[in-house]
Amino acid sequence: MNDVAHTPLVEMRNIRVAFGGVHAVEDVSLDLYAGEVVGLVGGNGAGKSTLMRALSGARAPDSGEIDIDGRLASISNPRDAKAYGIETIYQTLALADNIDAAANLFLGRELTDRVGTLDDSAMESATRKVMTRLNPNFTAFKRPVKSLSGGQRQSVAIARAVHFNARILIMDEPTAALGPAETEQVRDLIRQLKQEGIGIFLVSHDIHDVFDLADRISVMYHGRIVGTVNKDDVTIDEVLGMIILGKPPTEVTQKELAELHG
C-alpha cells in the first residue's frame, strides 16, 4: 500500500509504556498508511492493547514519539487523539450502560444549541442515520444500552467511532461479542472504510480475521514487535510461529516448527 501515499498516516517511534516495573510496551515502532489495514496480533499480555491505548490517548506513553501526517503529534488524552481524527473501538466497548445509544455516541462531543443546551433530537436523528448503515435492525434508541444485546452494544461502539469521520481507526477485538452474521457485517464495514481511505489498526486474537482483512501484520511478543510482514508474503503458520515463539520466520528452526506442530 506504500504507493498510495509516501508519508505514513501514523508513525509511532520507540514507544515505551511501563506499569510500575513492568514494561508492557518496550521500544515499539509501527506505522500505518491511508487506506491500509494493519493487523496487530500477539498472545495475551503481548502489549497490543497497551500500544493502541497510547495512540488513542487513554494512556500516554512514557517515552517515544507519534507522528500524524509526518508531523509530530502530542497525544496525552483521548480528546487530543480525537482532534487528530483517531477514533477507537475499545475491547471493553467503553459504553456508559445507564444512558441511551445517542448519549453514548456523542459522549464528550454532545450537540448543543446556541446556549449550550443539549439537542437530544438532533443527536437521536444522527444516531438513527448511522445505525441504519451499521445495523438496520437496531430500534432501541430510547433505552439505556445496558438492556441491549452484545451485538447491539458493539454496533453502538462502532457507530461512535465511524460517525465522527475518523481518519485513523483503532479496532480492538471489534468482533469479539458478535455472531457470524454480525461479524460479516463488521468485515464488510472494514473493507468499506478502507476503500474510503481510512487507516485501520485491527487488533485481534482471530488470526483468520486478520488474514482476511489486513494488508500488513505486526506481531507483538512480550511488549516488543517481533516483526511486521506483508500478508501476501507469509502463511498463517508462519504468523502463528511468530506469535508463539516470538521470532521472525527466518530465525525459526525446523526443530522449533516441528515442535509447534507436534
Add this chain to the structure above:
Amino acid sequence: MAEAPGVRRDSVQQPASRTIRSLLASTEVDTRLLGMVGALAVIWIGFDLASGGLFLTPRNLWNLSVQSASIAIMATGMVLIIVSRNIDLSVGSLLGFLGYTMAMVQAVWIPTALGLGFNQPYTWILALLVGMAIGAAIGGLQGFIIAYGRVPSFIVTLGGFLVWRGLIFQYAQGQTIAPMDATYQLLGGGPTGALGDVGSWVIAALACAGIVYTIINSRRRRREYGFPVRPTWALVTVIGASCAAVIGAVWVSNNYLWPPALATQFALDRGITEPPGGLQIPVGIAYPVLLMIGVALVMTFMATRRRFGRYVFAIGGNPDAAELGGINVRRTITLTYVVMGILVAISAAVQTARLNAAVTNLGVQNELDVIAAAVIGGTSFSGGIGTIPGAVLGAVVMQSLRSGMVLLRVDSPTQDIVVGIVLVAAVGLDAVLRRRSAR
C-alpha cells in the same frame, strides 16, 4: 428455560392489566415516579384516616411543604453526587456553619462591624450571597480533594462533617445568633413569608403555561425529525394531570388562612375594621417552597439538558468510558460538590430564617435525611441512576412520615425506628423491582 415462568405469568394475567400497562407506557411517564406518588398517596390517606382527618388539611399540608423544603433543596444536589458514585456526609455540619456565618453577616457584621445598621433592604441578599459563595468554596475544596487528590469522598466529607461542626462550636461559643433580618426571615416561610392568593395563582398560571409549552415544544421537535410521538390522548392526559396537580397544590395553599391573632394584628396595623368572623387572608405558597421548586427546576435542567448533567450520569454509569470519551471527570466531580455547597447555603438560609436564629446544633443529622431522601427517591448507590423530582418526592415522603407520626403522638425514638425501617424497605423493594424489570 428461565423465561418460561415469566411468559406463563404474562399469559395468565388478565387482559385488563396488560392494557393498563401498555396505556401507561404510551404516556411515557416515569413509572417509578408514578409509583412513588402512589406510595405518598397511601401514606397521606393512611395518616388522615388514623388521625381522624387531621392530616389532609390545608394547614397540615402547607406545613408539610415548608418542612420538606430545606431537605428537598439539598437532596437535589445529593442526587448528582450519589449518581457519580460519591457521597457527601458533611452537608449537616456545613449547613450549620453556613447558617451561622449568614447569621453573623446580617446580625453582627453588616449592622455593627460595618456600621450600616439593621434591616437594610440589601441585608438579606448580601447574607445569602456570602453564604452561597462560602458554600461553593468549601464544596469546591472538598470536591477538589476528592477528585484531584483521589481521597475517597466518604473520608473527605466525614472529615468535613467533623471540621465544620467543630468550627461552629469554636466560634459560636455556645451562643445563639438572633434575631435575623426582617426580609431574610421571609425565606423561612410562615404566614407572612408566602405569596398570598393572587401571587400563588399567577405562579400556577405560569407553571401551567410552562408545562404546556415544554411538552408541546418537545413534541414539535420530535415531529420535525420524524420520530415517533406519543398519542394525543396521552399528551392531553399528561398535561391535564400535571396542571391539575399544580392547581390543586395552589388551591390547598390558598385555603390555609392566616391565624386569627395575626389577622387581627394586621387589621389593626392597617386600620381595617375586621368583619365578623375575622379577616380571611389566604397564605398561599410559602417562599421556601417556591425556592425549592425553583431549585428543583434548575437542577433538573442541569441534570438532563446540560453537558454537566450528562457527564455526571456517564461517570456514574462507567467512569472509564467517561474518561475515554474525553470528559474531564475530575472537574465534573469537583463541580458536583460546588453545586452541593451552594444548595446547602440556600437550605441554611431557609432553616435559620425559619428559626429566626442560628444555633450551634443547626443541621445536625441533616446529612442522613438528605441522603435518605435521595435514596428513597430512587437514587442508586451503585451509581448512574437517580432523578431530581424523585429526590424531592423522597424528601416529601420522609417528612410526611415524620409529621404524620407527630400528629398521631408517636414519640421521637419510635419515629426514628419507623423512618429507618421504611428507608431500608423502600430501597430493598426498589432493588427487587429493578432486578425483575432487568430480566
